[in-house]
Amino acid sequence: MDSIWTQPFFYFFLPAFFTLAVYSLLFKDNPWFKFAEHVFAGLSAGYYAGLIFTSVIKQQMFVPMLSSGRWDMLIPGALGCLLFVRFFPRIRWLTRIPLAFVIGTTAGIMFLQQLHGLILPQLQSTLLPLNDLSNIIIVVGVLTTLVYFYFSKPHTGALGGVAKAGMWFIMVAFGAHFGYTVMARVSLLIGRMQFLFVDWLHWAQ
């Protein structure tokens, strides 16, 4: 009994079944795909419920409350519960309190992260000596791209010329991005095929 169920074919039967059910969409929409789709949605929602209960309610709230007497953890708990009053129209306005807290904190973090963590280092590494082609490409590429996305003035005359150059740069970058996107999606397909033919069926190495 044990030896049968540890055989790859039986051991991986369930994941293989659901993998094939999803691929059946390529032929046409069908009940197997719909079944798999709803199982997936249900499990995903259930996963979040289980995860948040354990990681947040239990580990972040109850453990500090019960082991270290951190009863102030009831405050974020109460703020979190206020998010649910959106289902009651008469007191829906109360959701603004936790929302204001989250948005305010996020805005503070974002402001610093964007300015200090992204804009300054990226600008700093663009201030290059224009003594070789690669540096010139970087400086011109960054400037013309920024000009292309500057829509406060019509792209005519000199500005239009610079924006046009920016568009060519953008096309090169998007072409490269397309190549990488193909690479990414193909990798995922290869991964599933490796699962089906190597792990499950053991037909390939």
Add this chain to the structure above:
Amino acid sequence: MADETPKSFLARIQNIDRRVLYALIFVSVIVPLFLPLKLPVPVTPETQNFFDAVEALPDSSIVMLPFDFWPSTLAETEPMAVVGLRHLFRKNCYVVGLSNVGMGGPTIADRLLDSIGGEFHKTYGVDYVNLGYKPDYRAVMLGMGTRISDIFPTDYRDTPLEELPLMRRVPNYDSVAFIFIVSDNVAVDYWVGLVNARFGIPMGAGVTAVMAPKSLSFVQANQLVGLLGGMKGCAEYENLLERPARAIRGMDSQSMIHLLIVVFIIMGNVGYFASKRRVPRS
């Protein structure tokens, strides 16, 4: 009649059934699984730099490894986490794992840490730890800078951090020598923009190919020491580590399908230009 045959051929090329294309893609992916070409995978400078940075870490350093990826990109990201863990455990580094992706992240982290840790006879709590997941990665990343236990009072397995020997040595980022990010989402921007910028910890990232073009600008700005871009980047790292695994085996299929898509593009354009020449615009 003579004029109709090529016309219908071009029309046929233009309107080929999608299922024929799908079948060709399917075949070009699976054939190399049965008949591997074993083509050499050249190493790019960004992968070499990443490998060298990890190799240069003193033995027994403490390294953080965020498993910031969804199960949807496992084919690209899981081999990166595996190769990273193998390299770190081979160097006897201590690994602090965590995940900023709720859906599956901590579960995958737990399995990989246990299985690769097992390969190197490492002990949970002493050599490696899985902190698990906590919502809002901005809060998590910034909060760990002051005190990790504020954000993670316990690990993924409900053990208080003070009871884990490894975590007693890691109160915050000050003890962390390197961050080996594996990610398929915008979390990389925050590791770079919040943690590297503010706490100055060196980091490298293994990212999906979709994210690689953007992440390369962090490499060029020296915000990341190196980058693994998709399955190709991972295959290069496997090469450098001399531990061929899933990524290297997948590169033959990748070659075949890229070639096929290029042929698709050329055929599509030949058909398009030929039909345009035949039907001049009115």
Add this chain to the structure above:
Amino acid sequence: MIIAFFGTGDTLADFSNEALRYMSIVAGFALLLGVISITQVSAGVVRKREKDWPYKIVLLLCLFTMAGFGIFQGITSGTVFEWLFENIQKPMMATMFSVLAFFIASAAYRAFRARTVEATILLITAIVVMLGRVPMGQYVYEDFPAVANWIMMFPSVAVQRGIIIGAALGAASMSLRIILGIERTYMGRG
């Protein structure tokens, strides 16, 4: 957060960390909103016997099973929660995104046309990068990997950097508008 960044001292750091801790907890509750919402919608479809209602029963059953095991048994290795994730949820999620490989190849065949100069630049770059990034590319033309690398490290990085700087300026100014109370649409006000 901003004061804590520039300031020093344990009190300030502690206060900032408490805010971050609270924020993480509140964000966790926000995720549960989605779970409640999908339960409400699916239960409504079943009650009214709308199209595909039997599938919604499957959805609800899976939701309660997964959540139940997660809450009462736990979520770590060796639990039913972990087993359901590893054997059902994970393979499906991985497969759903891999389907895109078929669609992207089909789209490349049908829609990737050199209609204009810009489209031609995009197309040529895509081909060079696709071939330059796989081992077989060097057999088609030995300099493909080097050319692809150059494209990625210079023109592509320049544009990505322009986009990063532009988007970051936008995000920073939006954050400032929120902090100063100019932007209040998130509260449902104009």
